Amino acid sequence: MTMPGRWLASPWRRSVLAVVAGALPMAAFPAPSLWWFALVGLVPWILLARAAPTGRRALYDGWCGGFGFVLAVHHWLLPNLHVFTFVIAALLGALWAPWGWLVRRFLAGTPSAGRITAALLVLPAGWLAVELVRSWQGLGGPWGMLGASQWQVAPALRLASLGGVWLLSFLLVLVNVAVAVLVAVREARVPAVAGLVATAAAGSAAWTWSPRPEVQSHARVAIVQPGIVDDGTGSADRRFDREERLTRQLAGQDVDLIVWGESSVGYDLGDRPDLARRITALSRETQAPILVNVDARRSDRPGIYKSSVLTGPEGLIGERYDKMRLVPFGEYIPARSLLGWATSVGEAAGEDRRRGTAQVVMDAGDGLRIGPMVCFESAFPDMSGHLARDGADLLVAQSATSTFQRSWAPAQHASLAALRAAESGRSMVHATLTGVSAVHGPQGQRIGDWIGTDASTARVYEVPLADGVTPYVRFGDWPVYGALLVLAAFAVSEGTRVTRRPRNAPGRPVPPARTTRGSPARPGR
Structure with a gap:
């Protein structure tokens, strides 16, 4: 085992590293506004989950990275919510656990060109599924969506008119996956470069032909x-x-x-x-x-x-x-009869605000x-x-x-x-x-x-x-629907692969051949 491998063998060290790696994309958001960092900010997190020794460890890498990401983009809540900021980050961070498993599933070892191609679709789709779930108002809403880091980039805003912030998030994750492959898997660099070129070409075409507001x-x-x-x-x-x-x-x-x-x-x-x-x-x-x-x-x-x-x-x-749409634990307390004590810790309203209807x-x-x-x-x-x-x-x-x-x-x-x-x-x-x-x-x-x-x-x-x-107003959240279709196709493929696995697949013990008393087993019986 190499020195980095021995250092990462400690679950606690690996978890801390995952938290730090998950927090890195925060540099792309205001106030730093290093928008370009969103193109590579996920790479350390992807490389860590890819190298996880087991699928279970990859789940933990995804969870810890999600914890770091949520904590970083919501760190300004700390003076008001105190320890509850960490609780919220831990709960929402769990949404990224399956994403960490997907990273290992597609990128572990020396992936084939087919796996790399699939990864360039499935991993961004998995990220969008996470953003979709956490965008629910009751979970805090869509604050800190990765695509929102591109608010000052004119070509990105042009693409937002096509597919909204969802399309930007999808493309950013795709680029990060391709860069991670270029860094870690020399044998798979051709499909990774092809993915980057295809993304650049499609983005340029969309930028050129998408309608402009008059x-x-x-x-x-x-x-x-x-x-x-x-x-x-x-x-x-x-x-x-x-x-x-x-x-x-x-x-x-x-x-x-x-x-x-x-x-x-x-x-x-x-x-x-x-x-x-x-x-x-x-x-x-x-x-x-x-x-x-x-x-x-x-x-x-x-x-x-x-x-x-x-x-x-x-x-x-x-x-x-x-x-x-009201701010949970700000303008109202969910299940106030049980969680009303939270008003003594943060700055939640003493009385729930009422919602409008339209x-x-x-x-x-x-x-x-x-x-x-x-x-x-x-x-x-x-x-x-x-x-x-x-x-x-x-x-x-x-x-x-x-x-x-x-x-x-x-x-x-x-x-x-x-x-x-x-x-x-x-x-x-x-x-x-x-x-x-x-x-x-x-x-x-x-x-x-x-x-x-x-x-x-x-x-x-x-x-x-x-x-x-705009196309986005006309067609709505079509990148999300596309991502869900990709994940559904992957789930069907995985289910089919598992059900068609041979009885004597590698790793399954081979039962001893049946023999007749007093006579040796014959080949093929």
Whole structure:
């Protein structure tokens, strides 16, 4: 056994190495934003699982690597969830255990060209299956999907308009698998290079021929970011006063829409008609509708909701939107009767927020139709696609990440606007209370500068409005369906191989030949 082999023989050392290897792709996400690292960041993890001495050990390598990955992309939760961050990472990390087994199944030893070709399909498909499961809202949602690391790469955003963030994740894993084969298996380099060339050719063709959103007009959209307001009694009032003051500065700037962040109004406007009148007066003064977000107990129904409300010079406009997808252990506690004690450890709401029932497209006047989302919802590609299909000209996400102000979370959250814009072919405004606020055009390109976490300001953006439907909006999550078909075909193939295995297959003891008393066994009997 070589020196590295002896060192890795310790299960604990190997597990620690797997955790570190799984955490490496974090460098591709904001704040580091080393997007190119996503092309090779999985290679150490793949090489480790490939060299696992047994299938069971490969399962552990997948689990430990998944633990490291989840912990890395959610490390900013540590000051709030404390030890529960590790518990969540361990539970979600288990989703990658089968993926570790698949790596060993296809890449162990000296794989044939056929196994390498299959690996270039099955391993990315397995990764997408993991992302699909963990994207469920109850498990924390699709935060930290590998494809989201490419938010600032124009060719990648173009591909996102074809297959969404799912297609980007699939291609990134494919490239990592091919690079791992090039590094570790000299005899299989030809199919690995062929896979890379085919991926580059297909990606280039898709980039060249995929439809581009056609910009039809522009809208002047203002983001009002009040910045940090000291916590404590009256903070909602002080925040409102600051938002009012910043909004008043927009008078005379020919603005088409003004957007405030999540929880920008801390009282239900039905209970506080004085606040409703002040917002209406601001709209009249600025000659622009104002989209606010109310986080309060409703006056017309029981419970607390987070609601996007559009106000014009004459008062409320149209239907309000109630947030549908809530943050587990943040805005609600699952099985609160059993897990309610978690509020004493983290910063979960003392009372569960209520869910809305349907998305809403709002008419902001002059032909501008906006599709609001609230905070966490901007991580879900299906929500922005639904709004685009329903006729939204502009996507708007109202967010508040002040709890994680000095972490990587605000930049990670703002970067998701680029993916949602590219997928839907609609510009997206990401407005926050305390930063980072951002605007991205219909191809995912950045419009103007981001508003950082140290700013308290109102800023106007010239936002392009595009028409048409992207292939992703039209056909939905087709890369996911394709991945599931690949995995189903692999499962059928494995099942067939096992059932057709000969009785006296290698490794199965050969029964002694039957003999007649007093006579030797005859060959062939």
